[in-house]
Amino acid sequence: MWRSTFARFALPALQRRTSAMACQALRACPRPGQAAGPLPSCLTSVQLRGQQTLGSASLPVARQSVRHVRALDEERLMEVEWEDGGHSLYPFTWLRDNCQCPLCTLQSAQARKLLMSDLDIHTGVDVVEVTNDNKVSIVWPDQHTSVFDAEWLKKRCFSPAARQAMQEELFLNERYYWDSKLRIPTADYQEVLHDDKAALAWLLALRRVGIVYLRGAPAEQGQVARLAERIGYLRLTFYGHTWQVQDKYMANNVAYTSGRLSHHTDYPALHFAPGVQFLHCINQAVEGGESEVVDGFHMAEQLQREDPEAFRTLTSLHVDFTDTGTDYCDFMLQSKKCIIDVDAEGRLARINYNNATRDSVLDLPLHQVQPFYRALKAFVNIMNRPENVVTYRMEPGDLVTFDNWRLLHGRRSYISRPDRLRHLEGAYLDWDEVMSRLRILRSCVHENV
Protein backbone atom coordinates (compact mmCIF):
# COMPACT_ATOMS: atom_id res chain seq x y z
CA MET A 1 0.00 0.00 0.00
CA TRP A 2 2.79 2.46 0.79
CA ARG A 3 4.29 1.85 -2.58
CA SER A 4 1.42 3.40 -4.54
CA THR A 5 2.15 6.89 -5.79
CA PHE A 6 -0.84 8.22 -3.95
CA ALA A 7 0.23 6.74 -0.65
CA ARG A 8 3.74 8.11 -1.05
CA PHE A 9 2.44 11.65 -1.40
CA ALA A 10 -0.22 11.17 1.22
CA LEU A 11 2.26 9.96 3.81
CA PRO A 12 3.34 13.26 5.36
CA ALA A 13 -0.25 14.39 5.90
CA LEU A 14 -1.13 11.07 7.41
CA GLN A 15 1.81 11.22 9.77
CA ARG A 16 0.96 14.71 10.89
CA ARG A 17 -2.45 13.63 12.12
CA THR A 18 -1.12 11.25 14.74
CA SER A 19 2.11 12.92 15.64
CA ALA A 20 1.02 15.17 18.48
CA MET A 21 -0.19 12.18 20.44
CA ALA A 22 2.95 10.23 19.66
CA CYS A 23 5.04 13.06 20.98
CA GLN A 24 3.28 13.04 24.32
CA ALA A 25 3.74 9.32 24.62
CA LEU A 26 7.41 9.61 23.85
CA ARG A 27 7.91 12.12 26.61
CA ALA A 28 6.59 9.90 29.34
CA CYS A 29 9.74 7.89 29.90
CA PRO A 30 13.04 9.50 30.84
CA ARG A 31 16.05 8.96 28.65
CA PRO A 32 18.29 6.20 29.96
CA GLY A 33 21.78 7.19 30.91
CA GLN A 34 23.71 4.16 29.81
CA ALA A 35 23.88 1.66 27.02
CA ALA A 36 23.90 -1.54 28.98
CA GLY A 37 21.49 -1.22 31.83
CA PRO A 38 18.46 -3.01 33.11
CA LEU A 39 15.22 -2.36 31.32
CA PRO A 40 13.36 0.55 32.87
CA SER A 41 9.96 -0.56 34.00
CA CYS A 42 8.32 1.55 31.33
CA LEU A 43 9.95 -0.59 28.69
CA THR A 44 9.33 -4.05 30.04
CA SER A 45 5.65 -3.79 29.29
CA VAL A 46 5.74 -2.10 25.97
CA GLN A 47 2.15 -2.15 24.96
CA LEU A 48 2.48 0.10 22.02
CA ARG A 49 -1.25 0.70 22.19
CA GLY A 50 -2.84 3.42 24.26
CA GLN A 51 -0.56 4.98 26.81
CA GLN A 52 2.67 3.56 25.46
CA THR A 53 5.68 5.02 27.19
CA LEU A 54 8.80 4.52 25.14
CA GLY A 55 11.75 6.69 26.01
CA SER A 56 14.02 8.94 24.07
CA ALA A 57 12.59 9.91 20.75
CA SER A 58 15.17 12.66 20.89
CA LEU A 59 13.10 15.60 21.90
CA PRO A 60 13.54 18.91 20.13
CA VAL A 61 16.24 21.09 21.66
CA ALA A 62 15.04 24.17 23.45
CA ARG A 63 15.03 27.22 21.18
CA GLN A 64 18.41 28.90 21.35
CA SER A 65 19.16 32.54 20.74
CA VAL A 66 22.55 33.97 19.93
CA ARG A 67 23.75 36.69 22.31
CA HIS A 68 26.98 37.49 20.58
CA VAL A 69 29.35 36.28 17.86
CA ARG A 70 32.97 37.06 17.16
CA ALA A 71 35.73 35.87 14.89
CA LEU A 72 38.91 34.52 16.50
CA ASP A 73 41.13 35.29 13.52
CA GLU A 74 44.28 33.68 14.93
CA GLU A 75 42.60 30.33 15.54
CA ARG A 76 40.33 30.77 12.49
CA LEU A 77 37.30 29.99 14.61
CA MET A 78 33.96 31.72 15.04
CA GLU A 79 32.75 31.86 18.61
CA VAL A 80 29.04 31.97 19.38
CA GLU A 81 27.84 32.99 22.81
CA TRP A 82 24.34 31.67 23.49
CA GLU A 83 21.62 33.36 25.54
CA ASP A 84 22.02 30.72 28.24
CA GLY A 85 25.70 31.68 28.63
CA GLY A 86 27.10 28.68 26.76
CA HIS A 87 29.73 29.01 24.03
CA SER A 88 30.32 27.14 20.78
CA LEU A 89 33.26 27.23 18.39
CA TYR A 90 33.06 26.68 14.64
CA PRO A 91 36.08 26.50 12.29
CA PHE A 92 35.99 29.02 9.41
CA THR A 93 36.68 26.22 6.93
CA TRP A 94 33.69 24.22 8.14
CA LEU A 95 31.44 27.29 8.00
CA ARG A 96 32.46 28.12 4.44
CA ASP A 97 32.08 24.48 3.41
CA ASN A 98 28.54 24.41 4.79
CA CYS A 99 27.20 27.69 3.45
CA GLN A 100 23.47 27.14 2.99
CA CYS A 101 22.93 29.68 0.19
CA PRO A 102 21.45 28.53 -3.15
CA LEU A 103 24.83 28.87 -4.86
CA CYS A 104 26.48 26.49 -2.42
CA THR A 105 23.55 24.15 -1.71
CA LEU A 106 21.03 22.45 -3.98
CA GLN A 107 18.08 23.21 -1.79
CA SER A 108 15.69 20.73 -3.44
CA ALA A 109 18.05 17.90 -2.46
CA GLN A 110 19.55 19.49 0.65
CA ALA A 111 22.88 18.56 -0.86
CA ARG A 112 26.18 20.40 -1.21
CA LYS A 113 26.80 21.98 -4.60
CA LEU A 114 30.07 23.58 -3.53
CA LEU A 115 32.97 21.56 -4.87
CA MET A 116 36.00 20.68 -2.82
CA SER A 117 38.13 22.27 -5.54
CA ASP A 118 36.35 25.59 -4.88
CA LEU A 119 36.75 25.47 -1.11
CA ASP A 120 39.57 27.53 0.32
CA ILE A 121 40.54 25.64 3.44
CA HIS A 122 42.62 28.62 4.61
CA THR A 123 39.88 31.22 4.33
CA GLY A 124 39.57 34.11 6.73
CA VAL A 125 36.38 36.14 7.34
CA ASP A 126 35.60 39.81 6.76
CA VAL A 127 32.55 40.29 8.99
CA VAL A 128 30.58 38.13 11.42
CA GLU A 129 27.40 39.48 13.03
CA VAL A 130 24.03 38.57 14.50
CA THR A 131 21.12 39.56 12.26
CA ASN A 132 17.85 41.08 13.43
CA ASP A 133 16.11 37.72 13.12
CA ASN A 134 18.77 36.08 15.30
CA LYS A 135 20.77 34.37 12.59
CA VAL A 136 24.53 34.47 12.19
CA SER A 137 25.78 36.18 9.06
CA ILE A 138 29.31 35.87 7.69
CA VAL A 139 30.82 37.90 4.87
CA TRP A 140 33.81 36.11 3.36
CA PRO A 141 36.84 37.89 1.86
CA ASP A 142 35.44 37.45 -1.70
CA GLN A 143 32.18 39.10 -0.43
CA HIS A 144 30.20 35.85 -0.63
CA THR A 145 27.73 35.88 2.27
CA SER A 146 26.54 32.95 4.40
CA VAL A 147 23.64 33.07 6.83
CA PHE A 148 23.30 30.38 9.49
CA ASP A 149 20.24 29.56 11.55
CA ALA A 150 20.94 29.59 15.32
CA GLU A 151 19.39 26.21 16.05
CA TRP A 152 21.09 24.68 13.03
CA LEU A 153 24.42 25.87 14.42
CA LYS A 154 23.66 24.78 17.96
CA LYS A 155 22.96 21.20 16.87
CA ARG A 156 26.27 21.12 15.03
CA CYS A 157 28.36 22.42 17.94
CA PHE A 158 31.72 20.61 18.11
CA SER A 159 31.78 20.08 21.88
CA PRO A 160 32.00 16.41 22.87
CA ALA A 161 28.61 16.55 24.58
CA ALA A 162 26.85 18.13 21.61
CA ARG A 163 28.47 15.71 19.18
CA GLN A 164 27.42 12.77 21.31
CA ALA A 165 23.85 14.04 21.57
CA MET A 166 23.66 14.52 17.81
CA GLN A 167 25.03 11.04 17.11
CA GLU A 168 22.53 9.50 19.49
CA GLU A 169 19.71 11.40 17.83
CA LEU A 170 20.82 10.19 14.39
CA PHE A 171 21.67 6.57 15.17
CA LEU A 172 19.95 5.64 18.46
CA ASN A 173 22.83 3.44 19.51
CA GLU A 174 21.80 3.16 23.15
CA ARG A 175 20.57 -0.33 23.85
CA TYR A 176 18.66 -1.95 26.72
CA TYR A 177 20.22 -5.31 27.47
CA TRP A 178 17.90 -8.04 28.70
CA ASP A 179 17.69 -11.62 29.90
CA SER A 180 14.98 -14.24 30.43
CA LYS A 181 12.89 -11.79 32.46
CA LEU A 182 12.19 -9.69 29.38
CA ARG A 183 8.56 -9.21 28.57
CA ILE A 184 8.79 -8.88 24.82
CA PRO A 185 7.45 -5.51 23.65
CA THR A 186 4.18 -6.22 21.91
CA ALA A 187 2.07 -4.19 19.52
CA ASP A 188 -0.94 -4.65 17.30
CA TYR A 189 -0.08 -5.47 13.67
CA GLN A 190 -2.93 -3.43 12.19
CA GLU A 191 -2.12 -0.41 14.36
CA VAL A 192 1.51 -0.50 13.28
CA LEU A 193 0.36 -0.58 9.64
CA HIS A 194 -2.12 2.26 9.95
CA ASP A 195 -1.07 4.49 12.85
CA ASP A 196 2.20 6.43 12.76
CA LYS A 197 2.41 6.71 16.51
CA ALA A 198 2.27 2.92 16.80
CA ALA A 199 4.77 2.52 13.95
CA LEU A 200 7.23 4.89 15.62
CA ALA A 201 6.94 3.15 18.97
CA TRP A 202 7.45 -0.21 17.22
CA LEU A 203 10.67 0.89 15.52
CA LEU A 204 12.03 2.61 18.64
CA ALA A 205 11.56 -0.59 20.62
CA LEU A 206 13.01 -2.68 17.79
CA ARG A 207 16.11 -0.50 17.91
CA ARG A 208 16.54 -0.35 21.68
CA VAL A 209 15.29 -3.73 22.84
CA GLY A 210 15.99 -5.62 19.62
CA ILE A 211 12.70 -7.48 19.44
CA VAL A 212 9.04 -6.53 19.07
CA TYR A 213 6.13 -8.94 18.82
CA LEU A 214 3.15 -8.01 16.66
CA ARG A 215 -0.23 -9.68 17.08
CA GLY A 216 -3.32 -9.65 14.95
CA ALA A 217 -1.95 -10.28 11.47
CA PRO A 218 -4.09 -12.38 9.12
CA ALA A 219 -2.81 -15.98 9.14
CA GLU A 220 -2.03 -15.94 5.43
CA GLN A 221 1.01 -15.24 3.28
CA GLY A 222 1.91 -11.69 2.28
CA GLN A 223 2.02 -10.04 5.70
CA VAL A 224 5.80 -9.74 6.06
CA ALA A 225 5.91 -8.06 2.64
CA ARG A 226 3.15 -5.65 3.71
CA LEU A 227 5.04 -4.79 6.87
CA ALA A 228 8.25 -4.28 4.89
CA GLU A 229 6.42 -1.83 2.63
CA ARG A 230 5.44 0.12 5.72
CA ILE A 231 9.15 0.82 6.04
CA GLY A 232 10.24 0.97 2.41
CA TYR A 233 11.37 -2.24 0.84
CA LEU A 234 12.65 -5.61 1.93
CA ARG A 235 16.00 -7.25 1.32
CA LEU A 236 16.13 -9.83 -1.43
CA THR A 237 18.40 -12.82 -0.79
CA PHE A 238 19.00 -16.17 -2.46
CA TYR A 239 16.07 -17.52 -0.43
CA GLY A 240 13.69 -15.13 -2.19
CA HIS A 241 11.93 -11.83 -1.48
CA THR A 242 10.13 -13.61 1.33
CA TRP A 243 10.67 -17.24 2.29
CA GLN A 244 8.60 -20.09 3.64
CA VAL A 245 9.88 -21.86 6.76
CA GLN A 246 8.44 -25.36 6.38
CA ASP A 247 9.63 -28.94 6.66
CA LYS A 248 10.68 -29.46 3.04
CA TYR A 249 11.78 -32.49 1.08
CA MET A 250 15.51 -32.20 0.21
CA ALA A 251 15.73 -29.02 2.28
CA ASN A 252 18.35 -26.51 1.08
CA ASN A 253 18.67 -25.15 4.66
CA VAL A 254 18.39 -26.67 8.14
CA ALA A 255 15.63 -24.13 8.88
CA TYR A 256 13.48 -26.01 6.34
CA THR A 257 13.38 -29.21 8.42
CA SER A 258 11.49 -30.06 11.60
CA GLY A 259 14.73 -30.27 13.59
CA ARG A 260 15.94 -28.15 16.47
CA LEU A 261 17.80 -24.97 15.53
CA SER A 262 20.36 -23.83 18.08
CA HIS A 263 20.76 -20.11 18.74
CA HIS A 264 21.90 -18.41 15.56
CA THR A 265 21.88 -15.22 13.60
CA ASP A 266 20.61 -15.58 10.07
CA TYR A 267 22.87 -15.52 7.07
CA PRO A 268 26.45 -15.08 8.29
CA ALA A 269 27.35 -16.56 4.89
CA LEU A 270 26.65 -13.08 3.52
CA HIS A 271 29.37 -10.53 4.33
CA PHE A 272 26.60 -7.99 4.81
CA ALA A 273 24.09 -10.02 6.81
CA PRO A 274 20.48 -8.78 6.94
CA GLY A 275 20.00 -6.34 9.81
CA VAL A 276 16.38 -7.06 10.62
CA GLN A 277 14.24 -10.16 10.38
CA PHE A 278 10.46 -10.63 10.29
CA LEU A 279 8.86 -14.02 10.99
CA HIS A 280 5.13 -14.47 10.65
CA CYS A 281 3.37 -17.58 11.94
CA ILE A 282 0.78 -18.87 9.49
CA ASN A 283 0.47 -22.31 11.06
CA GLN A 284 2.03 -23.76 14.22
CA ALA A 285 3.00 -27.41 14.81
CA VAL A 286 0.88 -29.74 16.92
CA GLU A 287 3.84 -30.30 19.20
CA GLY A 288 7.08 -28.37 19.68
CA GLY A 289 8.24 -25.54 17.44
CA GLU A 290 8.65 -23.04 20.29
CA SER A 291 10.95 -20.09 19.61
CA GLU A 292 13.90 -18.99 21.71
CA VAL A 293 15.80 -15.70 21.67
CA VAL A 294 18.84 -14.34 23.50
CA ASP A 295 20.33 -10.85 23.56
CA GLY A 296 23.61 -11.44 21.73
CA PHE A 297 25.16 -8.15 22.86
CA HIS A 298 24.33 -8.91 26.47
CA MET A 299 25.78 -12.42 26.05
CA ALA A 300 28.95 -11.01 24.48
CA GLU A 301 29.27 -8.55 27.36
CA GLN A 302 28.96 -11.43 29.84
CA LEU A 303 31.59 -13.39 27.93
CA GLN A 304 33.96 -10.42 27.99
CA ARG A 305 33.54 -10.16 31.76
CA GLU A 306 33.72 -13.88 32.57
CA ASP A 307 36.19 -15.06 29.97
CA PRO A 308 38.12 -12.16 28.39
CA GLU A 309 40.39 -14.57 26.55
CA ALA A 310 37.42 -16.21 24.79
CA PHE A 311 36.01 -12.76 23.99
CA ARG A 312 39.32 -11.73 22.45
CA THR A 313 39.35 -14.89 20.37
CA LEU A 314 35.83 -14.45 19.02
CA THR A 315 36.38 -10.77 18.23
CA SER A 316 39.64 -11.37 16.40
CA LEU A 317 39.61 -14.74 14.59
CA HIS A 318 37.87 -14.86 11.23
CA VAL A 319 35.67 -17.85 10.71
CA ASP A 320 34.55 -19.13 7.30
CA PHE A 321 30.86 -19.55 6.51
CA THR A 322 29.42 -21.24 3.45
CA ASP A 323 26.04 -21.71 1.83
CA THR A 324 25.42 -23.59 -1.42
CA GLY A 325 22.18 -24.55 -3.10
CA THR A 326 19.30 -23.41 -5.25
CA ASP A 327 16.30 -21.34 -4.32
CA TYR A 328 15.56 -17.91 -5.85
CA CYS A 329 18.44 -18.89 -8.08
CA ASP A 330 21.52 -21.04 -7.57
CA PHE A 331 24.13 -19.87 -5.06
CA MET A 332 27.60 -20.71 -3.77
CA LEU A 333 28.42 -18.29 -0.96
CA GLN A 334 31.59 -17.96 1.11
CA SER A 335 32.28 -15.40 3.82
CA LYS A 336 34.79 -14.71 6.56
CA LYS A 337 33.55 -13.15 9.79
CA CYS A 338 34.44 -12.64 13.42
CA ILE A 339 31.70 -14.26 15.48
CA ILE A 340 31.57 -11.08 17.58
CA ASP A 341 32.11 -7.81 15.70
CA VAL A 342 33.08 -4.67 17.59
CA ASP A 343 33.25 -1.23 15.99
CA ALA A 344 36.16 1.21 15.97
CA GLU A 345 35.21 2.43 19.47
CA GLY A 346 35.12 -1.12 20.83
CA ARG A 347 31.33 -1.18 21.06
CA LEU A 348 29.49 -4.38 20.14
CA ALA A 349 28.31 -4.08 16.57
CA ARG A 350 27.20 -7.47 15.29
CA ILE A 351 26.98 -11.15 16.12
CA ASN A 352 27.66 -13.51 13.20
CA TYR A 353 26.96 -17.09 14.06
CA ASN A 354 25.00 -19.92 12.54
CA ASN A 355 26.45 -23.30 13.42
CA ALA A 356 24.78 -24.86 10.37
CA THR A 357 26.61 -22.69 7.85
CA ARG A 358 29.95 -22.45 9.70
CA ASP A 359 32.34 -23.92 7.14
CA SER A 360 34.47 -27.05 7.62
CA VAL A 361 37.17 -24.91 6.02
CA LEU A 362 38.77 -23.26 9.04
CA ASP A 363 41.44 -20.81 8.02
CA LEU A 364 43.49 -20.86 11.25
CA PRO A 365 46.98 -21.97 12.16
CA LEU A 366 46.92 -25.34 13.88
CA HIS A 367 47.60 -23.98 17.35
CA GLN A 368 44.55 -21.69 17.23
CA VAL A 369 42.02 -24.39 16.40
CA GLN A 370 41.42 -25.74 19.90
CA PRO A 371 41.39 -22.24 21.52
CA PHE A 372 38.80 -21.24 18.94
CA TYR A 373 36.51 -24.17 19.86
CA ARG A 374 37.01 -23.45 23.54
CA ALA A 375 36.00 -19.81 23.05
CA LEU A 376 32.94 -20.66 20.95
CA LYS A 377 31.85 -23.26 23.49
CA ALA A 378 32.13 -20.68 26.29
CA PHE A 379 29.95 -18.24 24.30
CA VAL A 380 27.33 -20.91 23.51
CA ASN A 381 27.26 -22.07 27.13
CA ILE A 382 26.41 -18.54 28.25
CA MET A 383 23.67 -18.32 25.61
CA ASN A 384 22.17 -21.59 26.80
CA ARG A 385 21.82 -20.54 30.43
CA PRO A 386 18.12 -20.56 31.25
CA GLU A 387 18.42 -17.13 32.88
CA ASN A 388 19.43 -15.67 29.52
CA VAL A 389 16.84 -17.26 27.23
CA VAL A 390 13.38 -15.96 26.40
CA THR A 391 11.04 -18.65 25.10
CA TYR A 392 7.74 -18.07 23.34
CA ARG A 393 5.39 -19.98 21.12
CA MET A 394 4.11 -18.28 18.02
CA GLU A 395 0.46 -18.79 17.15
CA PRO A 396 -1.12 -18.17 13.75
CA GLY A 397 -1.33 -14.41 13.19
CA ASP A 398 1.70 -13.59 15.37
CA LEU A 399 4.60 -11.81 13.73
CA VAL A 400 7.97 -11.29 15.40
CA THR A 401 10.39 -8.56 14.29
CA PHE A 402 13.96 -8.59 15.56
CA ASP A 403 17.49 -7.23 15.20
CA ASN A 404 19.41 -9.94 13.36
CA TRP A 405 22.72 -8.19 14.03
CA ARG A 406 22.17 -8.49 17.78
CA LEU A 407 19.78 -11.29 18.75
CA LEU A 408 20.32 -14.98 18.31
CA HIS A 409 17.21 -17.02 17.77
CA GLY A 410 16.45 -20.71 17.87
CA ARG A 411 13.60 -23.13 17.46
CA ARG A 412 12.69 -26.34 19.24
CA SER A 413 12.09 -29.39 17.06
CA TYR A 414 8.49 -30.03 16.14
CA ILE A 415 5.99 -32.58 14.98
CA SER A 416 3.55 -31.50 12.30
CA ARG A 417 0.50 -33.37 11.07
CA PRO A 418 -0.36 -33.48 7.37
CA ASP A 419 -3.52 -31.52 8.14
CA ARG A 420 -1.61 -29.02 10.28
CA LEU A 421 1.76 -28.29 8.72
CA ARG A 422 3.90 -25.76 10.54
CA HIS A 423 4.42 -22.73 8.33
CA LEU A 424 6.20 -19.44 9.00
CA GLU A 425 6.82 -16.78 6.39
CA GLY A 426 9.95 -14.67 6.77
CA ALA A 427 11.58 -11.60 5.26
CA TYR A 428 14.73 -9.55 5.81
CA LEU A 429 15.30 -5.82 5.89
CA ASP A 430 18.37 -3.72 6.48
CA TRP A 431 18.92 -1.25 9.28
CA ASP A 432 19.50 1.68 6.91
CA GLU A 433 15.94 1.46 5.61
CA VAL A 434 14.45 0.82 9.04
CA MET A 435 16.31 3.77 10.60
CA SER A 436 15.29 5.96 7.68
CA ARG A 437 11.60 5.26 8.34
CA LEU A 438 12.15 5.75 12.08
CA ARG A 439 13.68 9.21 11.52
CA ILE A 440 10.86 10.25 9.20
CA LEU A 441 8.19 9.14 11.66
CA ARG A 442 10.01 10.98 14.44
CA SER A 443 10.52 14.18 12.46
CA CYS A 444 6.79 14.36 11.77
CA VAL A 445 6.23 14.17 15.50
CA HIS A 446 8.58 17.13 15.97
CA GLU A 447 6.92 19.20 13.28
CA ASN A 448 3.82 19.28 15.39
CA VAL A 449 5.36 20.30 18.69
Ligand SMILES: C[N+](C)(C)CCCC(=O)O
Ligand atom coordinates in the same frame (compact mmCIF):
# COMPACT_ATOMS: atom_id res chain seq x y z
C1 LIG B 1 16.66 -20.24 5.03
N1 LIG B 1 16.42 -19.04 5.79
C2 LIG B 1 16.27 -17.93 4.90
C3 LIG B 1 15.19 -19.22 6.52
C4 LIG B 1 17.42 -18.83 6.83
C5 LIG B 1 18.82 -18.69 6.36
C6 LIG B 1 19.73 -18.44 7.52
C7 LIG B 1 21.08 -19.02 7.34
O1 LIG B 1 21.20 -20.01 6.63
O2 LIG B 1 22.00 -18.49 7.94
Ligand SMILES: O=C(O)CCC(=O)C(=O)O
Ligand atom coordinates in the same frame (compact mmCIF):
# COMPACT_ATOMS: atom_id res chain seq x y z
O1 LIG C 1 11.21 -22.05 12.55
C1 LIG C 1 11.46 -21.12 13.30
O2 LIG C 1 10.82 -20.87 14.30
C2 LIG C 1 12.66 -20.25 13.05
C3 LIG C 1 13.27 -20.50 11.73
C4 LIG C 1 14.55 -19.78 11.54
O3 LIG C 1 15.32 -19.56 12.42
C5 LIG C 1 14.90 -19.34 10.21
O4 LIG C 1 14.10 -19.53 9.29
O5 LIG C 1 15.98 -18.77 10.05
Ligand SMILES: [Fe+2]
Ligand atom coordinates in the same frame (compact mmCIF):
# COMPACT_ATOMS: atom_id res chain seq x y z
FE1 LIG D 1 16.90 -18.20 11.61
Ligand SMILES: [Zn+2]
Ligand atom coordinates in the same frame (compact mmCIF):
# COMPACT_ATOMS: atom_id res chain seq x y z
ZN1 LIG E 1 27.12 30.16 -0.35
